[in-house]
Amino acid sequence: MSSHLAAAASALPLPLPPPAVAAPSRALRALILSRGGAAAVCSSLRRGGTPACLVRRLCSHHSAAAAATALEEARRGRKQLGMTPALYDYLLANVREHPILRELREETAAMRGSQMQVSPAQAQLLSMLVQILGARRCIEVGVFTGYSSLAVALALPESGHLVACERDDRCLEVAKKYYQRAGVAHKVIDVNIHLLYLG
Structure with a gap:
């Protein structure tokens, strides 16, 4: 087992016991x-x-x-x-979500199109893959409000870079605000895809 894989596996939280499942009616x-x-x-x-x-x-x-x-x-x-509400609560209780990611998820939930945002579990998987692979350069096409790209940027090393592409100015502004707040703006190169089509 590689040192990256061993480190990532040892950092995972222990899961809670599974919720009781009712017998089918x-x-x-x-x-x-x-x-x-x-x-x-x-x-x-x-x-x-x-x-x-x-x-x-x-x-x-x-x-x-x-x-x-x-x-x-x-x-x-x-x-x-x-997912049932109970299963979703169980998932959230067992996912290691950075506080800034939680704030972004909650802000995005009130926005139009919020179903486009990845789940906390998917973001954790992306973060883990960045760490296991030792990725230094990543790209995301379709950032929305930046939840998954922020998760990736947080997992990247200080010298890493993420190219974040989005066509909606309002969504990109939300993402940039959270990149700044999380202290990872220096890792993110944001690209407004809409401007590329106009050029």
């Missing part, structure tokens, strides 16, 4: 059975072009409740399973 089991069982549900999802492989795995290895949730998520056009 009779109604959910009935829903799956009424549609011909898990295999039939997955077959119909495959024909509809939804994420059937994920749902198929869920149907064959997990509870009817999980399969019913996957079916509902697929109907809504989502490509990943939704």
